[in-house]
Amino acid sequence: MEDNMTTHEANDFLFTVEAAIPHSQLAGSNLSYWADAKRRLLKNKVAMISLIFILLILALSIVIPATSSYTYDQQNLSNINSAPSRAHLFGTDSLGRDLWVRVWYGARVSLAVGIFGSIIPSLIGIVIGGISGFFGGKLDMVIMRAIDIIMCVPSMIYVILIMLFIGSGQIPLIIAFALTGWMGTARNVRGLVLQLKEREFVLASKALGASSASLIFSHLIPNTLGIVIVSITMGVPGAIFHEAYLSFIGLGIAPPIPSWGQLANLGTAVFRIFPYQLLIPASMISITMLSFNLFGDGLRDALDPKLRN
Amino acid sequence: MAKYIVKRLLISVITIWLLATISFFLLRTLPGNPFQTNQILSIEMQEKMMTYYGLNRPLLEQYITYLSNLIRGDMGYSLKYTNRTVNSIIKTTFPISASLGLKALALALPIGLFLGVASAKKRGQAVDYACVFISVLGVSIPSFILGSFLQYIFALKLKILPMAQWSTPLHTILPTIALALSLLATLTRVMRASMLEVTTQDYVKTAKAKGLTESKITWSHQIRNAMVPILTLLGPMVATVLMGTFVIEKIFAIPGLGQHFVNSITGLDYTMTMGLIVFYGIFMVTANFIVDIAYGFVDPRIRI
Numbered sequence: 125m126e127d128n129m130t131t132h133e134a135n136d137f138l139f140t141v142e143a144a145i146p147h148s149q150l151a152g153s154n155l156s157y158w159a160d161a162k163r164r165l166l167k168n169k170v171a172m173i174s175l176i177f178i179l180l181i182l183a184l185s186i187v188i189p190a191t192s193s194y195t196y197d198q199q200n201l202s203n204i205n206s207a208p209s210r211a212h213l214f215g216t217d218s219l220g221r222d223l224w225v226r227v228w229y230g231a232r233v234s235l236a237v238g239i240f241g242s243i244i245p246s247l248i249g250i251v252i253g254g255i256s257g258f259f260g261g262k263l264d265m266v267i268m269r270a271i272d273i274i275m276c277v278p279s280m281i282y283v284i285l286i287m288l289f290i291g292s293g294q295i296p297l298i299i300a301f302a303l304t305g306w307m308g309t310a311r312n313v314r315g316l317v318l319q320l321k322e323r324e325f326v327l328a329s330k331a332l333g334a335s336s337a338s339l340i341f342s343h344l345i346p347n348t349l350g351i352v353i354v355s356i357t358m359g360v361p362g363a364i365f366h367e368a369y370l371s372f373i374g375l376g377i378a379p380p381i382p383s384w385g386q387l388a389n390l391g392t393a394v395f396r397i398f399p400y401q402l403l404i405p406a407s408m409i410s411i412t413m414l415s416f417n418l419f420g421d422g423l424r425d426a427l428d429p430k431l432r433n
Numbered sequence: 434m435a436k437y438i439v440k441r442l443l444i445s446v447i448t449i450w451l452l453a454t455i456s457f458f459l460l461r462t463l464p465g466n467p468f469q470t471n472q473i474l475s476i477e478m479q480e481k482m483m484t485y486y487g488l489n490r491p492l493l494e495q496y497i498t499y500l501s502n503l504i505r506g507d508m509g510y511s512l513k514y515t516n517r518t519v520n521s522i523i524k525t526t527f528p529i530s531a532s533l534g535l536k537a538l539a540l541a542l543p544i545g546l547f548l549g550v551a552s553a554k555k556r557g558q559a560v561d562y563a564c565v566f567i568s569v570l571g572v573s574i575p576s577f578i579l580g581s582f583l584q585y586i587f588a589l590k591l592k593i594l595p596m597a598q599w600s601t602p603l604h605t606i607l608p609t610i611a612l613a614l615s616l617l618a619t620l621t622r623v624m625r626a627s628m629l630e631v632t633t634q635d636y637v638k639t640a641k642a643k644g645l646t647e648s649k650i651t652w653s654h655q656i657r658n659a660m661v662p663i664l665t666l667l668g669p670m671v672a673t674v675l676m677g678t679f680v681i682e683k684i685f686a687i688p689g690l691g692q693h694f695v696n697s698i699t700g701l702d703y704t705m706t707m708g709l710i711v712f713y714g715i716f717m718v719t720a721n722f723i724v725d726i727a728y729g730f731v732d733p734r735i736r737i
Contacts, residue, residue, distance in 0.1 A: 273451050276714040278673060281706075284698045288463050365575050372577055372680060373695055392581050392684070396589055406578040414573035421569070 161350070164426035171422020174415040181412055185231035194222035196229040197380040205398050214404050218394060223387070227404060230382040233294055235412070237367040237383070241301035242359035248302060249309025250352055254340050256310065257317030264314070271307045279304040283366070284375060292378045297370070301363055309355055316348045350427035357420035361413035368409055384409045441725070445718045452714045453503065453707065457496055460703055467512040467701040486512060488703075499707070508708040513700050519708035523690065527712075529599060530677030530689035536609045538674060541616035546663070548617075549624025550656060556629065564621060571618020577680040580611035584684070597686040608685045612678060616670065623666055627659040634658070660731050668724035672717045 165171055189196065200220035208215040214223035256267040274282075286300040317340075320326060326343055334343075368385030370376030372392075377383040384405045391402030466488070468479045483489045487498070502509060508519035552564035587607060588596035595604045631637065632655060640650045677691025690709075697705035 269448075273448050273455075275669075276448060276452055276717045277456070277710055278676070278694070278713065280679075281694065281698065281710065284695065285459060285463070288698065361573065368575055369577065369680065373683070375695075375699070388578060392577075395581060395585060399585060402578075402581055406582070409578065410574045413575075414569060417569050417573055421565075 157350075161426040165422055168422040168425065171419050171426075174419040174422070177411065177415040178419060181231055181408075181415075182235060185228050185235060188228035189225055189232065192222070192225045192228075194225045196226050196382055197221065205394070205401075207398075208400060215398075215400055217390060217401060223401065223404060226382040226387060227384075227408060230384045230387050230405065231408065231412075233377055233381060233383040234364055234367055234385070234409070237294055237297050237301070238360045238364035238412075238416075240298045241305070241363035241367065242356050244298060244302040245305030246309045246352060246356045246359060249306035249311075250313050250345055250348070252306060253310035253313030254317055254345050254348075257314035258321060258336065258340050258344060260318075267310070268314070271310060274304075275307055280366075280369075283370065287370070287375055292375060293381075294377065297367055297376055301366065305359070305363075309352065312355065313345075313348050313352065316351065317344050320344050320347055354420060354424045354427055357416060357423050360420075361416040364409065364413055364416075384412075441722055445722065448718055449711065449714050450500075453500065453711050454496070456707060456710045457499065458492070460701075460706055461492060463701060465701055467703060486510075503711065508711070509704040511697075511702055511705045513697070513702045513705065519704050522693065522705065523708065523712055526677075526688060526690040526693065529687060530682070530691055531675045533605065533608055533612065533681075533687065533689065534671075534674035534677065536605060537612035537616060538671065540609060541613040541620060545617040545620025546624050548621040550628055550651070550659075552621065552625045553628030553632065554651065564625065568618040568621040568625070571614045572622070574614065576611050576615055576678065577684060579614055580608065580681055580684040583607045583611055597684070599685075599687045599689075604685075608681050608687060611684075612674065612681055616674065619666070619670070620663065623662055624659065627662045628655060631655045631659045657731060661728065664724050664727055664731060668720040669717065672713070672720040676713055676716065 198221060200216070202220065203212075203216055204218055204220040206212060206216045206220075212222050212224060214227055217223055217226070252267060256264045282304040283297075283300040286303060287296055290296045290299065321339075321344060326339060329339055329343055364384070367376050367383060368388060371383050371385030372389045374389070377386055379386065387405035388402060388409065391405055395402035466479060466483060468474050468482045474482070480489075487495060499509070506520070508523075511517050511519055511522060514522060548564045548567065552561045555561045584596055584607060587594040594606055595601075598604055636658075637650060637654055640654050645654075676694075677689040679691040679695045681687070682689045682691045693705060694709055696702075697709060
């Protein structure tokens with residue numbers, strides 16, 4: 125018989141690796157949800173480049189109309205439809221207005237409508253969805269049926285109706301988007317709240333006597349925030365698109381105030397002869413929408429717990 | 434199943450009724466009347482027209498008349514297109530919009546789903562990045578801009594396709610592409626996300642563990658389950674696309690239904706607007722209904 129006994133020494137039972145590295149380094153620092161999300165976002169190159177683009181466009185839209193020697197409605201009929209040159213970086217339109225200033229002034233309008241036209245309806249959606257999901261029962265049923273009915277009509281019809289009511293312009297556009305755009309968010313938030321309200325931390329709070337309002341606003345809604353922030357970011361290009369669409373068909377922003385959609389609309393009238401007049405606002409719309417979409421993708425990867433490993 | 438269908442039908446009818454009622458009163462509160470907007474008519478003429486169309490009678494009476502006509506399928510005469518009923522306008526323009534929409538869907542659906550699956554299967558590889566890029570680009574270029582550029586390149590510069598109008602199949606190519614790109618992009622995005630979610634599920638691991646081939650797993654486990662969110666998306670998408678798109682129809686001079694959505698509201702053509710809202714509503718409710726039934730076929734776990 126073979127002797128398979130081996131001798132063990134005390135050394136074999138020592139944790140050599142862990143002894144060398146302090147425990148805190150092995151575990152990594154303790155990151156909160158938001159700190160971790162921030163770290164992931166900062167590591168995402170595409171999202172960061174998109175963010176830089178967004179900030180750049182925002183900055184230029186503030187600086188250029190303020191510092192340029194032209195104004196957005198200043199006409200010069202002796203210099204119409206001139207191609208881009210040093211005096212007019214983006215050329216001039218059919219009334220001799222400087223397109224460089226008009227494009228950046230239009231950026232103010234389009235971005236304001238895009239950003240507020242996404243944030244405000246989302247906030248309304250969060251509140252309505254939160255209430256609907258939390259209280260459930262009849263209230264929930266009424267709200268959900270109402271949303272079903274409202275969603276049977278393309279939101280564009282409501283937007284046009286509201287614009288006919290309160291006139292055209294930036295503020296009416298944002299109001300119209302606010303009144304018509306909250307349903308999707310409300311549905312999502314409701315679904316999330318339904319899942320969350322059965323969780324232990326909510327039950328614990330309830331047992332400690334927290335009021336409904338504090339449960340909704342300090343426990344349930346903050347926990348849906350990550351997903352809502354992503355949907356707000358993804359909603360911005362949607363709102364920019366809708367503004368462009370409405371201005372394109374002559375309902376959004378009233379002339380002479382430019383917006384990208386309106387510039388694109390004026391551009392299509394002459395693009396067969398002067399393609400730059402459409403090309404420039406069209407590229408601005410597309411680049412901005414692209415940046416927001418890519419940034420939103422990055423945000424989702426950073427914030428969505430389901431995609432984490 | 435039968436009970437469910439009856440219940441759904443009942444809800445659908447109530448939905449359409451509420452929709453018609455709310456829109457009816459909402460439309461009437463808009464300032465102005467249909468006859469003062471386009472042509473210049475004297476106040477007396479406007480009054481006569483209002484009386485002729487019965488628009489001076491009490492609102493409730495008009496509502497009841499409208500509703501009882503609607504039940505019989507009569508949506509009245511357009512206030513702008515003299516002597517044409519709303520039904521006949523829809524009957525002539527809807528098929529045009531629908532055929533364009535179907536073509537766009539036929540182009541976008543297979544390509545979008547394929548790209549979505551391919552992208553999810555090759556996650557993190559060049560194929561994935563290419564698909565994601567196409568899909569983000571697709572949702573970032575508004576259709577009216579794409580349409581104008583397609584016209585510029587293919588009709589004006591290359592002169593290989595007609596610029597606009599609606600006659601030969603050749604005329605349909607550019608508007609179809611303009612309409613299809615954003616649909617394709619949306620489908621790719623949703624399909625990719627949905628496939629990625631499915632990949633980590635236990636039943637996929639089980640399928641792998643019991644030795645199924647990769648293609649078998651993809652086809653009968655992953656794609657089938659990943660189709661559920663696509664179905665949800667497809668209902669409203671089909672309805673919207675078939676109804677026509679105002680800007681595409683405007684750019685390509687297509688005599689479809691989409692143009693009426695905007696023109697009838699801005700022109701305060703009450704009957705036409707109501708007709709379109711009700712028609713669209715019925716279409717949307719039906720589409721969602723079909724989707725709900727289809728859930729059961731795709732995923733037997735969902736019982737209706």
